[in-house]
Amino acid sequence: MKRMLFSLLFTGITIAANAQSEQYNDAMKQQVGMLDSSSTYSAGGMQQLANTFERIAEAEKTQWLPYYYAAYCRVNEAYMAKDKGKVDGLADKALLNIEKALALKGKNSEISCIQSMISSARIAVDPMTRGPKYGPESGAFLEEAKQLDPENPRVYMLQGQSLLYTPEAFGGSKTKAKEALELSLQKYAAFKPESAIAPNWGEAYVKQLLAGIK
Amino acid sequence: MFKPFATLIFLAFIPLLTQAQTTVSGRVTSAKKKPLAGVNIAIAGTYDGATTAADGSFSFTTTVKGERLLTASLMGYQTLEIKTDLATATQLNLILKESVNELKMVTISAGSFEASDEKKNTVLKPLDIVTTAGANADIVSALKTLPGAQQVGEKEGLFVRGGTGYETQTFIDGMLVRNPFTSGMPDFAARGRFSPFLFKGTTFSSGGYSAQYGQGLSSALVLESTDLPDRSSYSLGIGSVGPSVGVDILSKNKKQAYGFEMDYFNLSPYFALVKQQQKPTIAPQGFNSSGNYRLKTSKTGMLKIFVNATWNRFGFQGESLEYPGFNEDFELENKYLYTNVSYRENLGKGWKLNLGTSFSTNQDRIYMDTIGKSPAPTRINARQDLSQFRLMVTRMLGRFSMLRIGSEYQYADERSRFNQYDIDYVDSYSATFAEADVYFTPRFVGRLGARYEYTSLLRASNIAPRASLAYKLDDKSQVAFAYGEFYQKPEQQYLRMQHDLAFMRATHYIASYQRISEFYTLRGEVFYKKYHDLVKTVPGLNNNGTGYAKGAELFWRDRKSIKNVDYWLSYSYLDTKRDYLNYPFEVQPDFAARHTATLVYKHYIPAVQLNVGATYSFATGRPYYDPNRPESEFMKDRTRNLNTLSLNLNYLTTVGKAFTVFVFTMSNVLGNDQEYGFRYSSDKLRRRMVGPMAPRFFYLGMFMSFGIDRRQEVIDRQ
Numbered sequence: 001m002k003r004m005l006f007s008l009l010f011t012g013i014t015i016a017a018n019a020q021s022e023q024y025n026d027a028m029k030q031q032v033g034m035l036d037s038s039s040t041y042s043a044g045g046m047q048q049l050a051n052t053f054e055r056i057a058e059a060e061k062t063q064w065l066p067y068y069y070a071a072y073c074r075v076n077e078a079y080m081a082k083d084k085g086k087v088d089g090l091a092d093k094a095l096l097n098i099e100k101a102l103a104l105k106g107k108n109s110e111i112s113c114i115q116s117m118i119s120s121a122r123i124a125v126d127p128m129t130r131g132p133k134y135g136p137e138s139g140a141f142l143e144e145a146k147q148l149d150p151e152n153p154r155v156y157m158l159q160g161q162s163l164l165y166t167p168e169a170f171g172g173s174k175t176k177a178k179e180a181l182e183l184s185l186q187k188y189a190a191f192k193p194e195s196a197i198a199p200n201w202g203e204a205y206v207k208q209l210l211a212g213i214k
Numbered sequence: 215m216f217k218p219f220a221t222l223i224f225l226a227f228i229p230l231l232t233q234a235q236t237t238v239s240g241r242v243t244s245a246k247k248k249p250l251a252g253v254n255i256a257i258a259g260t261y262d263g264a265t266t267a268a269d270g271s272f273s274f275t276t277t278v279k280g281e282r283l284l285t286a287s288l289m290g291y292q293t294l295e296i297k298t299d300l301a302t303a304t305q306l307n308l309i310l311k312e313s314v315n316e317l318k319m320v321t322i323s324a325g326s327f328e329a330s331d332e333k334k335n336t337v338l339k340p341l342d343i344v345t346t347a348g349a350n351a352d353i354v355s356a357l358k359t360l361p362g363a364q365q366v367g368e369k370e371g372l373f374v375r376g377g378t379g380y381e382t383q384t385f386i387d388g389m390l391v392r393n394p395f396t397s398g399m400p401d402f403a404a405r406g407r408f409s410p411f412l413f414k415g416t417t418f419s420s421g422g423y424s425a426q427y428g429q430g431l432s433s434a435l436v437l438e439s440t441d442l443p444d445r446s447s448y449s450l451g452i453g454s455v456g457p458s459v460g461v462d463i464l465s466k467n468k469k470q471a472y473g474f475e476m477d478y479f480n481l482s483p484y485f486a487l488v489k490q491q492q493k494p495t496i497a498p499q500g501f502n503s504s505g506n507y508r509l510k511t512s513k514t515g516m517l518k519i520f521v522n523a524t525w526n527r528f529g530f531q532g533e534s535l536e537y538p539g540f541n542e543d544f545e546l547e548n549k550y551l552y553t554n555v556s557y558r559e560n561l562g563k564g565w566k567l568n569l570g571t572s573f574s575t576n577q578d579r580i581y582m583d584t585i586g587k588s589p590a591p592t593r594i595n596a597r598q599d600l601s602q603f604r605l606m607v608t609r610m611l612g613r614f615s616m617l618r619i620g621s622e623y624q625y626a627d628e629r630s631r632f633n634q635y636d637i638d639y640v641d642s643y644s645a646t647f648a649e650a651d652v653y654f655t656p657r658f659v660g661r662l663g664a665r666y667e668y669t670s671l672l673r674a675s676n677i678a679p680r681a682s683l684a685y686k687l688d689d690k691s692q693v694a695f696a697y698g699e700f701y702q703k704p705e706q707q708y709l710r711m712q713h714d715l716a717f718m719r720a721t722h723y724i725a726s727y728q729r730i731s732e733f734y735t736l737r738g739e740v741f742y743k744k745y746h747d748l749v750k751t752v753p754g755l756n757n758n759g760t761g762y763a764k765g766a767e768l769f770w771r772d773r774k775s776i777k778n779v780d781y782w783l784s785y786s787y788l789d790t791k792r793d794y795l796n797y798p799f800e801v802q803p804d805f806a807a808r809h810t811a812t813l814v815y816k817h818y819i820p821a822v823q824l825n826v827g828a829t830y831s832f833a834t835g836r837p838y839y840d841p842n843r844p845e846s847e848f849m850k851d852r853t854r855n856l857n858t859l860s861l862n863l864n865y866l867t868t869v870g871k872a873f874t875v876f877v878f879t880m881s882n883v884l885g886n887d888q889e890y891g892f893r894y895s896s897d898k899l900r901r902r903m904v905g906p907m908a909p910r911f912f913y914l915g916m917f918m919s920f921g922i923d924r925r926q927e928v929i930d931r932q
Contacts, residue, residue: 027261044252048265051254055263058256085732089289129331129339136445167820170866171873 027056028065028197035069035201043080049073054097064105065197071097071114072201078121087125091118109149110199116141116158131170138162153191156184157202164209174213181210239273240306242266242286250288250310257300258283276300286310314656319614320686322651322661324696324724324739325422327360330415337728337735337771343410346814347827348860348881350913352405353416354395357435358831359812361739361767361784362420365833365856366805368890368904370395370404373805374420375743376763376790377432377720380705384435385427386413387518387556388568390624392600393576397548399530401893401904407524407550409475412504414440421722421741422696425647425663425680426606426620431702431720431745439518439554442471442508453877453915455479474505490907492532496545500526514560522552534584535895535902543591545581550574564610568620575599596630598706614653618663621646628706637710641671641703649680657686667717669703676701676717691729698722704749704757712755719746733774735782740766748794761792761800778818786810801849804891807833807856825864832857838891841898853889858882872918880912 031052034040040049050073057066074094078087098114105111119138123130139162146155160180166172184206193200242253249270256263262276282300287293291310298306312318329338342356343349349356354372357363364373371379384394386408398404410416415438423434443462451458458477465471482497504522511517529545556570576598583591606620622645629638649663661682668675680698687693701717708715726739741764748759771782788808791800802808813830835852843850862879882888890904 047252051265055256
């Protein structure tokens, strides 16, 4: 009887623990699934997602992915912000999150990609003054991302995007952008995310960019 | 037996059974009752929460129960944490307080124009200083487009609010710079010695400045040298006046950097093309080199060493005013060395330390002669050495307020030889200052300070109080007031002759209003300045001079209304009179114009990658004295109004692997006469207009950079 009691008790605890990690996976899957959806493709949508990822991150504290996604959504919010005065504050918030992800996960190609995006986002505040500082900084993070994982399609996506939106006088080029984006598509085709909630965003965006060039 | 068992089973399944849901809802507003959207509402330690809607409302369900910590966070606001029983957590009214950040805080603003990349809310960026047409990458020329500065073309320096060029002092990393301008001809303004690219911050104070600085009656130009570069770079340039080369290497660990820059200029090819008013006997030529080393000694510590060495010479021959039909020779050779070593560190517990030392030596050899006439040629050999040390400690008081205490010592050795006569002197100058920035509230700041100075040469000391107040009216606008006493030693040329002169003194009162939004800046200032103890040369050297200046200034900048265009407009009204030097009574001096206005226009044309810039300056005529008039009509005459238009064009492209920019600049495009004043012969029969050497100056160049993209920098150099 006693044994039965203990096993019952134990089962209860296990169910609770599993529920916890299942809850994490379910919540993450649900939120990650919304990343590439058009309904969240706005500053407000990104803010909402970033808020949710931050809540998950702060509740879990040991998972790097919620921090990573919070940073990704925050930096997108910065890109989409209509009021340029908000860009730095949002970029700072994104930076705080990605640094926490970095502390938990260590150097990682996906994290470097976000760092590169944060540097790029800051240029918009004052391109003339900030371009010379943050342009190269963003490029350096991207180079780091490439070294950490040359198969990461997002490296080439960001490269292509940067080439596309940089004025030709400052080293931008449509043909080079197209090459990078096409390479990125090849990498996407071969890319296998580590899990259902690991970073796997951006393919649809690349296709959209390529369609714009043609 | 059965009962406890059932209880145990029940307890074991509590985690599953408690999944019953509670609703949490409410609304978030700011302290001013404005609904806040996008606020992240969370129950600490759970995933549960929501983002507030446009009307500030939120509602979500949660499975947790009991008293929990609810947090509400939004960028720009202090995060709110409240303990609440979730069972009753409906229709919550949450109020978020704005967080205090740099943008919302008031800054000391009366009298100063600051250009900085690091600080927000500044009127200018360092780039603005150097992308101004007509400035040719000269800091002082660019600052002349701001209100308060006069359009004086015949003497170097900033003539600010009725003050002479001598009344503006230049400081690099807190230390006074002796000879900040290159040596030039009499009646022709010379360029500043230091490239704007050496500095990350530039503050032009047209009055009421901090007790940290002294020895400028009117104005302080405060320059802050750059820290580590972002990347290594190399650059090459060739222009119509000569070549340049530069290297800046950042170490792999990004802890230290070193670099050098060199350029050589020679104007003979240019003078072959463009006729000058006077005949060049030695075409202006020179060599300029600088080196620097910067070391990050710790997370907050920085050591900087900067050395600059220049050599230049020129000679001109022009018609003698004194002896018609005869020519006059003027030749000059200049050697200059400047060093600056500075160190800063956070000592912890709110203490900061700044240490600096600087040494400069300047040597001019001048030869003047009226050919074929006695007296014999004049030879002047002058040398000025200045050594100095500076120490400042800063103590943070609370979150924003701070106290600064510092001390400095300068040893000046001034030698000059006029033919066979030597007139030398040395001066030990020491100063101590204390100043506190006190934030009564984040919107209201006061700066109170005083400075004590002593010079061994004059055997005189002074105590100069300074005070500044600023109050922020709303997010964008603020009002400010400043008062201060300012002392300065008489000019070296008078001190040389007579050592028992006294300090000159000026009292400033300033009131200002400014409104800075993302794309627009509006600023207005009124001032009153009283001069005491100015140097007079008549009957003998004395300190009996007096004067005043009062006026109103306006600055407007707009970066939005016209696409790809950034422009600013400055206007200064100046009413000033002074009795100094040989003046018979108080009168508007010859360097002061009543109305001055400047328009700076910058247009980028992306389709052709072309930057077009223009600067238009206007000033009403300045007084001059025609000695044929009686003394009672001293300074009654006026020169013509000044009108000048300067242009620059930059074309960006790529040559091979190097980013390249082609540059064309032209000053006084319309060729308007520029009449700065008149010189009279001693018999009063003849006069000569004081004006530029040629009506226009143009420049063509190409710059290439490898590594970091420095093209922007090249554009900015124009």
